[in-house]
Amino acid sequence: MKAMILAAGKGERMRPLTLTTPKPLLTVGGRALIDWHIERLRTAGFRELVINHAWLGDRIEAHLGDGRRQGLQIEWSREGEPLETAGGIQKALPLLSDWFLVINGDIWCDLDLSRLSPPDDADALLVLTDNPPQHPDGDFHLTDAGRVRADGEPRLTFAGISLLHKRLFDGVVPGVRKLAPILREAMANDRVAGWHHSGQWHDIGTPERLRALDEQLQASQGADR
Template sequence: MRAIILAAGKGERMRPLTLTTPKPLLPAGGRPLIAYHLETLRKAGLTDIVINHAWLGEQIETQLGNGTRFGVRIRYSPEGEPLETAGGIARALPLLTEGGNDWFLVINGDIWTDFDITRLSPPDDADALLVLVDNPAHHPDGDFYLNDHGQLSPDGPDKLTFSGISLLHRRLFDDLDDAAGKLGPVLRRAMARERVHGLHHTGQWIDVGTPERLQMLDHWLRQRPGTP
């Protein structure tokens, strides 16, 4: 199975930090944010990784290279002007599904988590498996409802927040191209067919979307034993 790290956003909420540095390369705990994902994926056995990029994307390629020093193989899906999430995945789909692979892992480049990727296994009766987390203070209403059977729906009591980590099947993108827009509507259409499952992660997770949350993560990581 291959994985894609979504790293094409302009990081407008992170300005002025992202005026000269793409958000995935911003440091936390002495390392670029994206380095944590590369390590997590490698430890989970996912060593064939695609990274899409747009804003200052050449810096990402220069710093990460082909991935050898991280113990992985990195290929890139450049976008020029940033595409929305579903469009970016659709453009990268040939890299993710070559050789007949149907499932691939997607992870947002602007999160940090201790989620164990090995917990994910492609479901037999679904087109997507999403990792959900408790609602953070900045997103109190959540995104999706996880029922007792592990299925997701757009509405329901006590909705949870989509973590930005998912397993997706290639058929979700049938008849879609890089103008597909955001991933949310694609997932909601699949939910209407009862084809999306969910998994609740109760451990550490942070959406590193603002300078304040980046600073908070940096401070927390530097307090952890073994952090450089």
């Protein structure tokens, strides 16, 4: 199975930090966000990786190269202008395996990615997490049977980590497209499974949250010395 890191956003809420640095290269705990992802992907056994980019994408390519230094192979999906989540994935489909893992480049999560496996009776597996303070109402409901619904209580937050099958994008027209409407349609057809991650997860949406996570990781690393 291949993996894809979504790294094409402009990071407008992170300005002025992202005026000269793409969001995936912002550092926490002494390393770039995207480096944390790559380490966890490699540890989980992934060896082929696709990364899309648009804003300051040349900086990301210069940082990672072809992936050999990190112990894997990287292919690049260059967008020019950001195509949103579904648009970016749809453009990269020729580079991906039938099932593939997708992870947002602007999160930090301690999930062991090797624990995720494609469901036999669905087109997607979404990782959901407890609602953070900045998103108290959550996104979706996870049933006792492990299916994800657009409606229902209690609600959890989509962690920006998923396993997707290419058929989920059948009929999706190339261009700027969001993933949420496609997922909701699949949920209505009972084709989305879910995984509840109860460990650490951080959405790096503001400079303040970036700074808080950096301080947490620095403190943790200091305690381990």
